[in-house]
Amino acid sequence: MATCGEVLIKMLENYGVNTVFGIPGVHTVELYRGLASSHIRHITPRHEQGAGFMADGYARASGTPGVCFIITGPGMTNIATAMGQALQDSIPMLVISSVNRRGQLGMGEGFLHELPDQGSLVSEVSRFSHQVRHLDQLPKVLARAFAVFNSERPGPVHIEIPIDVITEPADHVDVTCYPIPRPPAPAPDDVARAIDILRNANRPLIVIGGGAVNAGTELLVFAEKLNCPIVNTVNAKGVVPYSHPLVVGGSGSCEAIRDEMQNADVVLAVGTEFSETDYDFFFAGPIKIDGELIRVDIDPSQLSRNVKPTLAICSDAQEMFVALARDLPETAVNADGQTRAQALKRRVRTLDSPRYADFFATIRETLPDVLIAGDSTQPVYYAWLFYETEQPRRYFHSASGFGTLGYAIPAAMGAKLGRPDLPVIGLIGDGAAQFSIGELASAVEAQVPVIFLLWNNSGYGEIRRFMDDAQVDRVGVDIYTPDFQMIGKGFGCATTRASNREELATQLLAASVRSGPSLIEVAESDFADGYPFP
CATH class of the missing domain: 3.40.50.970 (Thiamin diphosphate (ThDP)-binding fold, Pyr/PP domains)
Known part of the structure; x- marks a missing residue:
């Protein structure tokens, strides 16, 4: 039984x-x-x-x-x-x-x-x-x-x-699935009102969060019809390809994007919390939206948090964009959408850090289809604003939201099991790695061919910088740095170091064809000049 x-x-x-x-x-x-x-x-x-x-x-x-x-x-x-x-x-x-x-x-x-x-x-x-x-x-x-x-x-x-x-006998239990309900669609009256607001906009802006991750195709149809710039949060990277002329990239925390959100006469925000970690990374204060705000979220309670909307619509993102694209007439096309998007993109990139850019360019050029799972570490803070993707679900990290440490090693392993067809990198710092270094044994045991890319700056680099800036004597941040090469080998990983772009490219390529996990250690001093932002 x-x-x-x-x-x-x-x-x-x-x-x-x-x-x-x-x-x-x-x-x-x-x-x-x-x-x-x-x-x-x-x-x-x-x-x-x-x-x-x-x-x-x-x-x-x-x-x-x-x-x-x-x-x-x-x-x-x-x-x-x-x-x-x-x-x-x-x-x-x-x-x-x-x-x-x-x-x-x-x-x-x-x-x-x-x-x-x-x-x-x-x-x-x-x-x-x-x-x-x-x-x-x-x-x-x-x-x-x-x-x-x-x-x-x-x-x-x-x-x-x-x-x-x-342990109870359960032969009588029906094991077939219940039907799964469809997500909510917008009310027709709400769609009509949103269309009316957008048709009369001179400077519209689309802002998408992780709630729009499955809505890329429908979003693109609508955005091209409206000819409107698109801004995304971390969890919406690649929902629309970064190479598309309407996509800005960056982050809602960038001054340029915060200015644009304030100056837009209509902001259409879909599937985003307007949270501090997405829109106030530099602690500049709450975002300001002086124009009208159409806010769409599958969670009705979210529609009253952080920013007050002009129009609040409870709907799935995909269903909303389908309705908007269907009902928006061709005559609503905005003349300067691509021009605004490209100008905004250029302004965002003025903060770019060349050496961090080179580091990520090496990864992308070597492994074009790579999926990166990041932890709270300095290259991840750079990626937060400047690493962009052409497809969704190819970059995520734990630095925003709850902001936990030790995430990238196990999360990258899970990502590789979920997408075995893609090369997967777990990008983690030496401090955060010590939270979950034991999961290297799990990866070896399960023979999961994931690449652990360990950024070593000998301590808790970000908190060390905050202490220095606040003129607080350093306590607890200059931690002992173990020998990660010996640790990796002890766990059974293929373990190497890279000291320049050429070595990193060679080792990434070799790791991508192994049948088990690899650990590649890089020293911050070889690839960057400290923190990525001034």
């Missing part, structure tokens, strides 16, 4: 899950009973936070939810940071955990891995957390999770199953 754990595996397969990240424990053994005979690949990280970051990178790269199996108690507190990053960036992640037996819950009697209320703790870093107290709830709760991933603002979902429920 099949158990709850076994039918759970079948349900996940039916929802299209092919990879699970998890560390088995005494409370989750029964979740694994049906895994070996399934088509789902299991990846074992060395820390539950690594499991969450792997799932995050997998989801960002593939566009499908990352899935984790996590142990009760400490496993959930360990993964909470990764869930926080995914929540801030609206990344679909399914975290399935065990929890103590139903009769033990809330007793406080010192049971193994016991938390007073595990679900309440995790609910603060998830779209919802649900405890399956009865076996027959499981199909409904899974359906609700995949509805969130596909038709609402996505994010982590936590499902916890008591140990005594995991």
